[in-house]
Amino acid sequence: MKITWNWLGEYVDLTGLTPEQVAEDLTSAGIPVEKMASMNSGVDGVVVGLIESVTPHPQADRLRVCKIDTGTTKLQIVTGATNVQAGQKVPVALVGAKLPEKHIELANFRGLSSEGMLCSASELGLDDKFLPKDQAEGIWIFPEDAPLGENVVEYLGLNDMVMELELTPNRSDCLSFRGVAYEVAALYSREVHMPDADASGVATAGDKPLSVRIDTELCTGYSGQVVTHLVLGPSPMWMQMRLLAVGMRPINNLVDITNYVMFEWGQPLHAFDYDAILNQEIVVRQAKDREILRTLDSQDRELTSDVIVISDHKKGLGLAGVMGGENSEVTGSTTTVVIESAMFDPMTTRRTSRRLQLRSEAALRFEKGLDPDAVLPALHRASALMVQYAGGELVGAPVITGKDLISPRVMQQIHVRTARVADVLGYVLAIEELEGFCHQLGLPVVREEAGLRVSIPARRPDLIREEDMIEEFARLAGFDRIPSTNLEGVLSHGGLSKTQKLRRMARDYMRNQGFDEVWTYSFVDGEVHRKLNIADDHELARPMRLLNPLSEDREALRTTMLVPLLDVAKYNASRQWDSLFVFELGTVFLPAAPNGDKGMVAPVEKKVLAGVAYGSVAKEPLYAGRNYDFFDIKGLVEGLFERLGIKDIVNFERMAYPYLHAGRSAEILVGGNPIGKLGQVRKEVAKTFDLAAEVYYFEVEMDALVQMVSSHMYVAELPRHPQVERDLAVVVNRTLSVANLFSTVKAAAGSLLESVSVFDVYTGNHVSDEEKSVALRLVFRAPDRTLTENEVQTAVDQVLSQLNSNYGAVLRK
Template sequence: MLVSYEWLSQYVDLEGISPEDIAEELNRTGIEVEVIYTRDAGVSGVVVGEVLSVEKHPEADRLNVCMVNVGKGQMLQIVCGASNVAAGQRVPVALVGAKLPGGMKIKKANLRGVESNGMICSAKELGFPDKVLMKEQTEGILVLGPDAPVGEDIKNYLGMNDQVIELQLTPNRSDCLGMIGVAYEVSAIFDRELRLPDVYIQSVDEEESPVSITLESEEDCPFYAAQVVHDLKIGPSPQWMQNRLISAGIRPINNIVDITNYVMIETGQPLHAFDYDQIPGGRIVVRRARPGEQLVTLDGVTRECDEEMLLITDGDQPLAIAGIMGGESSEVTAQTTSVLIEAAFFDPAVVRKGSRKLGLRSEASNRFEKGVDPERIIPALARAVQLLQQFAGGKVGSDLYAEKIGDVDDVVISLRHERLVKVLGIKIKEEEVLDIFRRLHFPTQLREGIYDVQVPTRRPDLTMEVDLIEEVARLYGYDRIPTTLPWGQQLPGGLTREQKLRRVIRHTLRNLGMNEVLTYSLTSPEAGKKIEPLHRTARPIALAMPMSNEHAVLRTSLLPQLIETAAYNIKHGNNRVTIFEMGKTYVTEEENLTTLPEERWELAGLLTGEAEPTIWKQTPIPAGDFYIVKGMLEALFTRLGVSGVQYSEAFPDGFHPGRTAELSVNGEVIGLLGQLHPKLAKKYGLEDPVVFQLDLAKLFSAANDEVVYQPIPRYPAVTRDLALVVDEDVLAQEVEEGIREVAGELLESVTLFDVFTGAQIGEGKKSIAYSLVYRAKDRTLTDEEVQEVHQRVVDYLEDILGAKLR
């Protein structure tokens, strides 16, 4: 919203108040001021002149020699190249020594033997932007009105000294989309008298022109008013009105259109003028558009409408798209002598949808989208009729007709003084609160500490008690509210168990050389089919209105997007990728959702490429080696206090058969670890990637938060190696469990350090080697004690598992 300081001073006494003061106070009270600027782009020494005569230049066909009266009896000879210069015109004349925008300075000149003492200026040369100029004003010199006083400073005549305050309004403050609404705000802030123009409704005594209004779509247009004005004379509007419209960023066109725009900016209520002679019988029907219905709008474009758009019609043919733009068929032209002025309330949602579909936004639609004041519809229409009489010679041709569905209920909100004091934290007196409501022009009654405040219809943003508290606070002054420390019992913050464990996981995996990534919770329907999720029966959940096909469903697994992330990095030259993500997956078994899906935290990781050698000449180790990843997970389990994790063969979709393990604790599956299927890896350009995914809820239930400390051993340990030949189908875990069971409490640890197969071992056989550490807590073990226990282990393995010592 562009607010003219000169225009605003018509409604509020601004003596002693500068535009900067207004901007500062508006910012303090919640309305952001973007910038303050003057319309003067750097003009000085330019006055209004009268062209007395025009003669062709003797030496140049395109130049004219003009005699110009610039006031005070001074006549100047000026050479002008504009084709539209003519005797009798009032024009802007830059005198010798004048300055124009861009640093131009006017000097005496000799143009092909003829002396020129100044310059007749165009609108662009005075710094007018193109958007506020009509086509004829962009070509040639600027022709002023015949009433322009000769010799007057052009800045005074064109209002170029006016300062404009640009407001950045939030959607809830639609009341400030009109000068009167801003005047209410400034009047309240500075406690100055509000001076609104006198408006009265006019009627006709003689036979009037017919007007009939039919609201077929009552919910879209509950209020429509119209009045006819005859005997209009089309011409330019007064210069002061043009100046104010230009300050508001609107191009002056003619007195009829300018008056409707002027009243819109003044009141915030958009109006539209139809050529009355183009409306058969003065009939107005407001209805939804029919499928395929078309209308040529004022910009000359044929618009196709649909059933969601609202039209103003003559009962048959459309005349305008309601709240957005009028049609060419009923446009006000130079031949127009009678108009039907419209003022209405249109449903903001309908106007907004129509404007978006058509890609057409206007000053009117901007106001209708946010909602206009229903109590200002009739006054705005009456104001426009008065101005048409005053500046277009109009004569009222009908009574003011209005069709209204229902009445606007008074909104009365109760505000408790006790609640106000508690929320603001200040001791404010009841008299001060009443005075604030007086300044806001809110009728208020006080009864036993409760204010009954009648909210005017111009403030639809006020609907509840806290809204009134905010109004009091911003008028009282946020800067006057003292800063205080919070009081009351303050509890220290802390992390939940799950948050702590997730933090431990992040730190552990980072320390192990992995990088954390974050991906979208939304993915494509195809991504979920590439690899089997932990919850195999989970169905993808489709969005009702996805932004794109790549973000159309909620993910059921973290792995598909980790694979895409790894592929992206590999393509961009990162040959080693070790990444993990902790995030939510969305699980449901319903095809059509009736309840919200279950949100489950999962951990997933991917490793591929070659690891950096730790010593020189070392052969690079694949980062995606299955056993390296298994070791990283075991380190994580140890850090979390998870024990008894068992690995068993698994064959899920998307994984390499024979190189995939299912992880379980106490018989419950907590995750998967394995190599991606070669076909899937090849598709994404990954070399033997190993991935894992864990259900964090199940992992956390198996975690042991207690940290157990043990003293450093006082007695030495005895280490014995044990190499065995067993059948290939014997599990190493089964051998280890047997060793621990037989050795008893003297066995401190068992470590598998070698597995070997080959011809020298025998077909169907494998060699496995363990390192066994024996230690007693209360004494030093003798060789005889260690040998006895160790022999029991050997005997057990030979008898039960059929193992043979190597």
């Protein structure tokens, strides 16, 4: 909402105040003034002049020579403009005048002197997009009644400030000068004076040349006034300039008057051509389904039954509160109009204006809800202005109907307890002060037992309950008066939940392993699974989709972290990063099974720790030589489980995934439950992300781990007797897994075995192509004695014999 300082001054006395101060005070009272600018962007020494004659320049085809009368002197001015004619009044910049981007001096054009300059609107620093095209491109032609010789700063009212208010949705009452005037009045304890329209010749009796029937509950009040003998023309310059200043394009006197009154009272008005109304009866009704109405902008609109239409018996005349119909538009031949001032259902007008994408100043006010107390004053005010500025004559009394306008209204009452004010705000405001605030706000107030009873006029629909009044008091007192105190009462124990601690631990662990943390978007291309070689019917290929995405790239909710992480890898690989290790602890969204007739079901949201790595393990090129491989990423994941104290219940099982290397991928099981996967990203998949290197990926569902992780541990007793080590190199089939060897060793060795580990895996010339040699280190220990050579040898023999019978394993020679 834009306002100008001088216009505001018509409704509230601003004596002794400056625009800067009011802007600051409004801002701290919750009506932020976003911008403030002078309407005069540097014009001085420009007056209204009359063109007495226009003659061609004898030496130049494109120039004209104008004789100008400024009222006090006669000037010769050479111009290049083509839209000038004798008898026009124009802005004349005198020698010495200042324009926003020019300084005017005596000039000479091909032998003829020019004593000044004729100006366009943009040369005066004004927005010319509101002017007719010929005037926007050439000299600004003033109306005939422009006073000769008057300074244009005065004439155009440029000594004014425009303020732009950033209104919160609850303060739609400030979408009018009246509302802002009440707000300013409240801040400085002044009075609001709205123009007394009733006294301006509105007929109160006489035959009504119009009847109105309301056929829908969506219209709660309708008033209309017939005005005749109208002469269509431009509105007065001051009115045009004010409308321009608040962002409204001046059109003609009738339209401008309805808009001017809308800004003044916050009540949108509409003028119909009276002669277009069949039988002089207006019917307010809901549209028929598929009813067609051609609106002012010459578009045929197909309507539905939830649209309110202004019509006569035969045809629609306009979309209530949104846009008039072409058939009832006010044109040059219109002499009689109906001014409409009405109340329509806010939600309905909001839906209609949204659906038809007609977001006008009027629609904006309708959808926020109107003040029934402003409907008739606005009608009267517009009627009076049409008499004054459009030669109009009122015909009969206004038609007034609808429950909001006919039935007497009872003001809403709010009971405010002074103790509650102190309880909510944390400091005491005396009852006298609270009463004073009510007076400043123009709210009738009486004292009652526990505090005040405040009456709320319809112009403040945002004031509904006690808390609303407490806010009014707090902001008028100034939020600065609220002290800073400490919470009282029960102590509470703060902290993170076990799940949250676990996530922090995992993040810290990843960073300590040298992984950088990334944050990626949750939305992905809905067809991205194809890049991952995932079939269309796979669970991951059926993401939840947005109904209203901004782009195809971000139309679906990610089902895996792999896509965003490969995008991160791609982005950085293209910026010369030879190696990369990143992780994210993010959310994936897996569609839940539909729930019968209950409609769509919320997806399962899982927190997943996932990472990708490629390139050299060492960070310094000096130590480079080994690239990231499967066992680095496996070790990373094992380390995480060790950190979480659950390493012993973790297994890795070979598993095929469409996007991971068939021979280098594994499912991660914790306590037998699958909670993640890891492996090398298939080369073809990596290629679709422009990644040439071997890329490794892992993911672990974090929240699934919580139950597995214990909150407490005891230390194991330290061994008292020495351990005995035995190294065995066994030759086995190449496909036999080390895990199988381990489990056989553990089963066969008996209770003396403390641990088994692998320290070499050999394939090559010394074994056959189908075989490999695996070197195992067995550690034996007894808790109560030093082992004898015999005991150990017996265990080793059992191991060898079992390995041989299970896998045909033999000791390597």
